[in-house]
Amino acid sequence: MESLRAEPTEGRCTFLSMYDDGYDHAAVERRWQEAWDDASAYRTPDDVEDPTYVLGMYPYPSGQLHMGHVRNYTITDAYARYRRMCGDDVLHPMGWDAFGLPAENAAKERDTSPRDWTFDCIETMKRQMESMGFGYDWEREITTCTPEYYKWNQWLFLRFLREGLAERRDAEVNWCPECETVLADEQVEGDDERCWRCETPVERRELEQWFLSITEYADELVDAIDGLEGWPDSVRQMQRNWIGRQTGTRLEFDVSGAGEEYGGVEAFTTRVDTIFGATFFALAPDHPITEDLTETDESVQAFLEHEADPEGDEPNGVETDLTATNPVTGEELPVFVADFVLSDVGTGALMGVPGHDTRDHVFAEKMGIDVRPVIAPAPDGGEAEPPDVSEEAYTEDGVLVNSGEYSGLESAEARERLTEDVDVADYHTQYRLRDWGISRQRYWGTPIPIVHCEACGAVPVPEGELPVELPEFINTTGNPLDAAEEWKQTACPDCGADAERETDTMDTFVDSSWYFLRYVSPDLGDAPFDLGRANDWMPVDQYVGGIEHAVMHLLYSRFVTKTLADHEGLEHREPFENLLAQGMVQLDGEKMSKSKGNVVSPQAIVSEYGADTARLFMMQAAQPERDFDWSEQGVQSAYRFLSRLKELVGAYAGGGIETTAETDSIAEYVEDETGAAVVVATEEYDGLVFNTAVREAQSLVSTLRQYREYAAVHEETFERALSVSIRLLAPVTPHVCEELWETLGEDGFVVDADWPDSDADRETAEKRRRLVENTREDVRQIVDVAGIDDPERIDIVVTPEWKHEALNVAIDSDAPNVIGALMQRDEIKRHGEAAAAYGQNLQESREALQRTLDPDTELDALESAAWLIEREFDADVRVLAAEDAPDDVREKAEPSRPAIDIVE
């Protein structure tokens, strides 16, 4: 017992090989990983001109690769390998999103430092990546928590500052009490506003924060989405929503009352055409006027303290003693303070039009405010009839009614006229997008390179003094940088007086907003990236990652790219040309998660079945953008396939398969199938549809196994087909294909092999396949229905040429009756009765007629597939040209439908 258990891996493989089941994946994979490494197979030299840039979103080094990573990186790896075999130079790098809160938490728990913990995790994950066989250029590896990297975050920040794109201001921020940090809006999740990391309810705090002015680029960010044709619609739509651009009119209402004159108060509306229907005016609970009112107006105060509920669905409000003057009608409107008016939307004040806005309608009903229709549905002719708005608002555009001189105008036109006519009105565009608050009160991030001086204020650290390095980690409850007294004390760069460093660090999305540029020149010491090379190599040709980054990371990256284009000479305004949002790996329809305990570990799969199996299963399970279920059966099926393939190639190379130099119809069939596989798989790889591509290769392998079983194989054909199969699979299962490439006696790595080529035409190939499949199906049906137990001979008779001609004539002809047209042709006419009958058929199904393969190709396809039928029914099969067949059989044949005669 003891000796058997000494080497579990070996033991297992011996067991497997005894039964011809499986192969020693561990040995194969180790061997080729080392060989690739020795040969620097994935190195991209700096002097290549414009490599195909394939990138997976770099991971946060949490310590373990999970299935999501494996899927993500298998997709990029397979694509990178495919492009490389097609002859492209390929840039396929990997790095680490190494800053972030979990490292701090882990450090506290384990009494270590975030740095040590992070580098441990990186080492582990890097090893796991290597064991998966991902072909990265590790010489371009980047790690964002190193001073060599984050120096350039600081540099970037200073450039933003210089260009007026960074500023410090007081802001109410989302504060997570658990993480003791500020969160970006994007990091607050759900209706109940919880922290994205720890799910603690988020609080609000006023703090001085650094902001990057992403809103300056809001228009370009939203407009350029239209040009991102290589991106999924879902992501494009999410970005549009997030930016939330709205165009409308900003106009002033004079507000006064209770002895105060507030003058013009701005309100924003997208529906200025409804202004004649405005019957109230409303202010946000934290609008300056509201704040002023709380001093004097007890009912407002009471409302704010007891009733206002901005989170609730009900619109609540209280009437004030103020009135607002409608700038168009001069009407005096009652002013309310209402909790559904949000200070960060528009101007925090709005005109209420209950007749044409659902929410205003609900509020008006509740408060007893007038409801007045001023927009009517466009009439079909005649007068516009005001809609009944007593129960429900009419929110569509239409024609203005009850609107003085504007009555009769269409909504769109009225909006223009009103905005132009009214002095205190202006076109205005507003956005949902806010500036990007990047300050974080944490240790494990990029220090913001600022010094606070009592005399000079916030002073940027001079570029020459970068990086501002992080001090040693101090285990404390608050911000460790605040506790690092020695580090904090410094001199003001301007006046030299004693000053303190900024103790906030940057949001880690800063790191990831430009990392794809760093790969271009990862060791460059005097700039974040080599400009010339970036101009040549960017944009990323294929970016792959999870949908969870659809907004933040991708939007920030686009923003930063645009600022670099405007200020640093980058010649690209968009970082990612094609984007693939990969689907989830699930278990029983549920997302894998530690808390649910339904996690399948990639490591376990790799040690049991090998990386190639894991990769193959993932890629064949579904299209990359779809979710799919992990399935043990699927994994086993993938594993068995690889074993069979290995056996087949091994048998061939070892002389275990009988060969012949004579070519025949079977060889022709295999040749055609090989060509078809190449054409189809290539197209599918191009479109990243790996599941279909892989299936094509698998079915070719299965054809080869049938061939080998059935006859002595034509050496050249068989070998080429094997070589093609291996190459078609190599992007997905690189190790085993490398091994088989060697077994087959090919030179060099399959990684560097030429992608197979074929002049086959996909459409013809598919027609041939269909013809063969349908014919086989027909034979089965006949045998079955006619109760033929043991057919002795099967004749398959191809349609005579004249019927093909007749079909083509019928398709081309626009004569009312096709029989006439047919009979004008002697070669058809001379078939007399038969021609007339077939013509009748054609006439009846005139519209449904389809072009078919020509008779020679048909004959050829059937002849080469005859062995499949022979094998299946164990009978002689003759494929006959029409002229070689008896009349009564031949007559039944039609194009794409050969006549079948079975002799018992």
Added chain:
RNA sequence: GCGAGGGUGGCCGAGCUUGGACAAAGGCGGCGGACUUAAGAUCCGCUCCCGUAGGGGUCCGUGGGUUCGAAUCCCUCCCCUCGCACCA
């Protein structure tokens, strides 16, 4: 509510862009057979219903429509997933 994507045979999943050869590829599962002492692996076939020569019926979420013809195009509704949402 708005927006995006999706609903295919026992299950998974192609196909719908460019309607026709679609009872609808492939895989898995199930059934039968070959091989085997046996199991496993492998191979062959079957796997919606009826049918003694390739036929017929029903079918691709629901209900309509366009068409000679619809899984494929259009509309209605239902359901699922995701994103946004008291956005003025």
